[in-house]
Amino acid sequence: MARFPALLAGLLLLAAAGTSTAELLRVQHRPKDEGSLAFLVIGDWGRKGSHNQSEVADQMGIVGERIGSEFVISTGDNFYENGLTGTDDPAFYQSFVDIYNAPGLQTTWYNVLGNHDYRGDVEAQLSPILRAKDSRWVCFRSAVLNTGLAHFFFVDTTPFEDKYFTHPGKDTYDWSGVLPRDKYLSDLKKDLDLALKESTATWKIVVGHHTIKSMGEHGTTVELMDQIVPILEENKVDFYINGHDHCLQHITSIDSKIQYITSGGGSAAWRGNIKPWSRPEEMKFYYDGQGFLSVQMTKDEASFVFYDVFGEVLYKWAVTKVAKLYSDA
Ligand SMILES: [Zn+2]
Numbered sequence: 001m002a003r004f005p006a007l008l009a010g011l012l013l014l015a016a017a018g019t020s021t022a023e024l025l026r027v028q029h030r031p032k033d034e035g036s037l038a039f040l041v042i043g044d045w046g047r048k049g050s051h052n053q054s055e056v057a058d059q060m061g062i063v064g065e066r067i068g069s070e071f072v073i074s075t076g077d078n079f080y081e082n083g084l085t086g087t088d089d090p091a092f093y094q095s096f097v098d099i100y101n102a103p104g105l106q107t108t109w110y111n112v113l114g115n116h117d118y119r120g121d122v123e124a125q126l127s128p129i130l131r132a133k134d135s136r137w138v139c140f141r142s143a144v145l146n147t148g149l150a151h152f153f154f155v156d157t158t159p160f161e162d163k164y165f166t167h168p169g170k171d172t173y174d175w176s177g178v179l180p181r182d183k184y185l186s187d188l189k190k191d192l193d194l195a196l197k198e199s200t201a202t203w204k205i206v207v208g209h210h211t212i213k214s215m216g217e218h219g220t221t222v223e224l225m226d227q228i229v230p231i232l233e234e235n236k237v238d239f240y241i242n243g244h245d246h247c248l249q250h251i252t253s254i255d256s257k258i259q260y261i262t263s264g265g266g267s268a269a270w271r272g273n274i275k276p277w278s279r280p281e282e283m284k285f286y287y288d289g290q291g292f293l294s295v296q297m298t299k300d301e302a303s304f305v306f307y308d309v310f311g312e313v314l315y316k317w318a319v320t321k322v323a324k325l326y327s328d329a
Contacts, residue, residue: 023187023191024142024143024144024153024191024192024195025140025142025143025144026143026144026146027110027138027140027143027144027145027146028145028146029070029071029108029145029146029147030147030148031070031147031148031149032068032070034148034149035149035298035299036149036296036297036298037070037147037149037150037295037296037297037298038067038068038069038070038294038295038296038297039069039070039071039072039073039294039295040060040063040064040069040071040072040073040105040292040293040294040295041072041073041074041075041241041261041263041292041293041294041295042056042060042072042073042074042075042263042265042266042292042293043074043075043076043077043114043209043242043243043244043262043263043264043265043266044075044076044077044114044243044244044246044264044265044266044267044268045074045077045078045095045266045267046077046078046079046080046091046095046096046266046267047080047095047267047268048091048094048095048099049094049095049098049099050267051267051268051269051290052267052269052290052309053095053099053266053267054099055290055309055310056265056266056267056290056291056292056309057099057100057101057102057105058102059291059292059307059308059309059310059311060072060100060102060104060105060292061100061101061102061103061104061105062102062104062311063104063292063294063305063307063311064102064104064105064107064294065102065103065104066104067294067296069104069105069107069294070107070147071107071108071109071110072100072105072107072108072109072110072136073109073110073152073207073241074109074110074111074112074243074266075112075114075207075208075209075241075242075243075244075263075264076111076112076113076114076115076117076158076208076209076243076244077114077115077116077117077209077243077244077264078095078096078111078113078114078116078117078125078139079091079092079095079096079116079117079120079125080095080116080267080268081116081119082116082119082120083116083117083118083119083120083121083122083124083125083174084117084120084121084124084125085120085121085124086121086124087121087124087127087129087130087133089120089121089124092130092133092134093133096109096134096137097133097134100136105136106136107136108136108138109136109137109138110138110139110140110145110152110154111125111137111138111139111140112139112140112141112154112155112156112157112207112208112209113125113139113141113156113158113209114158114209114210114243114244115158115161115164115173115209115210115244117158118158118164118173118174118175119171119172119173119174120174121174122141122174122176122177123174123176123177125139126139126140126141140154141154141156141177142154142155142156142188142191142192144195144199146201148201149201149202149203149297149298149299150201150202150203150204150205150297151199151201151203151204151205152205152206152207153192153195153196153199153204153205153206153207153237154206154207154208155188155192155206155207155208155228156188156208157208157209157210157221157224157228157242158173158209158210159175159178159181159184159185160185160210160221160223160224160227160228161210161221161223162223165181185227189227189228189231192206192228192231193231193234193235196231196232196235196237197235199235202299202321203238203239203297203302204235204236204237204238204239205237205238205239205240205241206228206232206237206239206240206241207240207241207242208224208228208240208241208242209242209243209244210224210242210244211224211242211244211245211262212224212225212228212229212240212242212260213251213253213260213277213282214242214244214245214247214249214251214260214262215249215251215274215275215276215277215283215286216244216245216246216247216249216262216264216271216273216274216275216286216288217245217246217271217273217275218244218245219245219275221244229258232256232258233256233258236257237258238257238258238259238302238319239258239259239260239261239302240258240259240260240261241261241262241263241293242260242261242262242263242264243262243263243264243266244262244264245262245264246264246265246267246268246269246270246271246288246290247262247264247265247269247271247286247287247288247289248262248263248264248265248285248286248287248289248291248292248293248306248314248315249261249262249285249286249287250262250284250285250286250304250306250315250317251277251282251283251284252282252284253282254279254281254282259319261293261304263291263292263293263306265287265289265290265291265292266290266292267290269288269289269290270288270289270290271288272288273288274286274288284315284317285306285314285315285317287306287308287314287315289308289309290308290309291306291307291308291309291314292306292307293305293306293307294307299321300320300321300322301318301319301320301321302318302319303316303317303318304316304317304318304319
C-alpha cells in the first residue's frame with residue numbers, strides 16, 4: 001500500500017515537467033571543472049571480450065586515465081548479437097562489467113540502443129536493476145544530458161529505419177514502447193527540436209546509433225538524412241556522433257557546420273566494405289578498424305582524437321568556436 005503514493009507522486013512530477021519543457025528525459029552530469037570536459041566514445045562493442053574488445057578496452061582505460069575522462073558515451077549495439085535476454089543475462093558481466101574494468105573507465109557510461117540491442121529485451125537494458133549491479137550503467141532510448149558546457153541529445157535511431165519493420169528477415173525486434181511507430185517518431189522529432197531550441201549550451205552534440213553520413217558498410221541512413229538532419233541544421237548542432245558502421249570516421253559538411261563522427265570500432269571491424277563518398281572534400285578521415293574516440297572541450301575549443309587497438313593516435317582534429325563565429329559572419 002505504501003508504494004502507491006510514491007508512484008503517483010512520481011507520475012505527477014513527470015506530468016509537471018511535460019507542461020513547461022520538452023518531454024525528453026533530462027539528466028544532469030556535474031563536470032569536475034565548469035570550464036572543461038573530457039570523455040570517451042565507443043560503439044558496437046559487446047562480444048564477451050572477443051574480436052579485440054578487451055584490447056580496445058585496455059587502451060581506453062589508459063587514455064581515460066590520462067585525459068581524466070569524466071564519462072563514456074556508448075553509441076549502441078552494446079550486446080551482440082541479440083541484445084540482452086533479460087536483467088539476469090550474464091552477458092552484462094561478460095561484455096561490460098568484466099571487460100571495462102580499468103581504473104580510467106570507472107565513470108558513468110551513457111548508453112544508447114542499437115539495432116542489435118532491439119533484438120533482445122530492450123527494457124532490460126533500460127532497467128535500474130542493471131545500474132544496481134554496476135553503478136556506471138545508464139541507458140536510455142532518448143534523453144538530454146546536461147554537462148553545463150555541452151548538451152548531449154541522445155536519439156533513439158533504430159525505430160527510424162524502415163527495413164527493420166518491412167524486411168526484418170529472421171531477426172525479431174522488441175518494439176514494445178515504440179508502437180504506434182508514427183507517433184513515436186513524430187513525438188521524438190518534436191521533442192528533439194524543442195530541446196535543442198531551449199539549449200543555450202556552448203556545444204550541442206547529438207548522439208545516435210545509426211550513421212547519417214558514412215562511407216562504411218551501412219552508408220547513409222536515408223530516413224535520418226530526411227527526418228533528423230533538417231532539425232540538426234536548423235538548431236546549429238555542432239556534432240552528430242554515431243556507431244553502427246564498425247569504423248572510425250570524420251566527415252564534414254559543405255552546406256552546414258555539422259560534423260559527422262563515427263566511433264563504432266569497439267570490437268569486430270575490418271569489414272573491408274568501403275563506399276566512395278560523393279563529396280571527397282567532406283571526407284576527413286576513415287579507418288576501417290578497431291578503436292575509440294577521446295574528446296576534450298573548453299568553451300573555445302573541442303579536440304578529438306581517434307586511437308587504434310594499440311592505443312596509437314590515428315587522427316586528431318580540433319574545432320574552435322572563435323573560427324566558427326568568424327565564418328558565420
Ligand atoms: Zn548497428
